[in-house]
Amino acid sequence: MATSTPGGVRRWTLAVFATIGFAATLAGIGLVWSGVSARPEPTRVETRLARSARHLLIPAAARARSAPTATDPDSIARGRAHFADHCATCHGNDGKGRTSYGQRMYPRAPDMTAAATQKLSDGALFWIIENGVRLTGMPGFGDDDPSNDAESWDLVAFIRELPSLTPEDLKEMERLNPTLSRAAVEHEREIDAFLAGESVSDEGHHH
Ligand code: HEC
Structure with a gap:
């Protein structure tokens, strides 16, 4: 088999490095072109790469965690109130990120009703809320006191409800927005x- 010979392996390795080098050069040119402006729309490739990198950088054990107590209507209601107060400025009450801050950040605040967010595990959502995402606008809300974890689990429970919010839920949240x-x-x-x-x-x- 050609690929199992040392020559084949060398060629294959060379191809991988050449591809990486080419991508890095393109990224470099792109950066010089656009500078550090947050105004251009992030490209699909960039968004995909950033999300994959984020996925890998969240420890597997953290991603596998689940809420210590089962979700109930109370935890969702607490999460909703907390979200209206702390998160809606960027993410919007409906979680779609269509706010003047959310749409001006780089990367943008994502549409959390969409599959990309809903596919993330509970543990990953919890980790992101607690730690934030470096080099993005997403703040880390956690502290070292585990007794405060419950608030973030309530938020995870509420994020799962985002795709099915009712107009009444949104009205209720508007009253809690910090304006x-x-x-x-x-x-x-x-x-x-x-x-x-x-x-x-x-x-x-x-x-
Ligand atoms: C100052 C603006 C801002 C605030 C306030 C904020 N976020 Fe975010 N959030 C962002 C941005 C920007 C991203 C995109 C980060 C990225 O692309 O990795 C994000 C990403 C996320 C994600 C990951 C979703 C995904 O699919 O990438 C979750 C979950 C999240 N935020 C939850 C929250 C919660 C819950 C709160 C309130 C406790 C909150 N955020 C407050 C800006 C904000």
């Missing part, structure tokens, strides 16, 4: 100023 209107911000400022001993009704005295 301070401009008027509310101004009101808070006035309270702070009042507490600091300034008179806010004094027309002639502006800062």
Whole structure:
């Protein structure tokens, strides 16, 4: 067999290295071309490579973990409230990532209702929530106290529900989104100023 001879192996190895070299050169040229701007749409190849690398870098034992307690309506409800408060800024209440922050990050906040996310194991989702993803906008929310793990498992339970959210769920979440209107911000400022001993009704005295 040609491929089992030393010459065949050498040729095969050479082909692999040449391919890697070619891909690296293309990636380098691409980077020089686009600089470090986050504005271009990440390419399919890049997204696929980044996700594969992320998959390999999450320890297998972590990926195999499952929630210590079974999912119930309470854990989903807690996860939903927490998601509306901590995650929706980037991911959106519906998890589709169609927010002004989520769509301006590189990589973009993904559509978590899609198969690519739903195919990830519970353990992988938990690991990502706890540790974040380096070189992306995804923050790590965990700490070293295992008694806080339950919150992240609630979020995993809720992420599984994302593809089947009802309009009522979304309405409920909107009430929990951390949006301070401009008027509310101004009101808070006035309270702070009042507490600091300034008179806010004094027309002639502006800062
Ligand atoms: C500041 C923006 C931001 C916030 C806040 C944020 N995320 Fe993310 N998240 C991202 C980005 C960007 C990615 C894509 C990372 C990547 O491509 O590897 C991501 C990826 C993920 C993923 C992986 C999904 C996949 O298929 O790649 C999960 C799960 C996730 N986030 C859950 C959460 C949860 C739960 C919260 C709230 C506790 C949260 N995120 C808060 C920006 C954010």
